[in-house]
Amino acid sequence: MPCNHFTPEEIDHKxxxxxxxxxxxxxxQEGxxxxxxxxxxxxxWRKVYIARFNGISF
Structure with a gap:
């Protein structure tokens, strides 16, 4: 099954x-x-998005 790779801009928008x-x-689920x-x-994405704005890196 192919993976969809989203750009950082697409992830931010979504x-x-x-x-x-x-x-x-x-x-x-609906969203x-x-x-x-x-x-x-x-x-x-929520975990990474929140961490990015709190200055935490993975």
Whole structure:
């Protein structure tokens, strides 16, 4: 199964969209499906996204 590789700009854009979706009443699974990613990818990106703005590197 081929992997989709998103650029950092695409990830940033999708994460910003994902932050808005719960305010619109959508759950994580629906939001991830709408963005074309898995729920696990959303959580992984969230972890990295939060760490990046808090100055933590992996």
């Amino acid at each position: 994460r910003r969209e994902a932050k808005i979706l719960p305010c619109q009443g959508q759950i994580v 991830a499906r709408r963005l074309g990613i898995t729920e696990q990818t959303d959580y992984r």
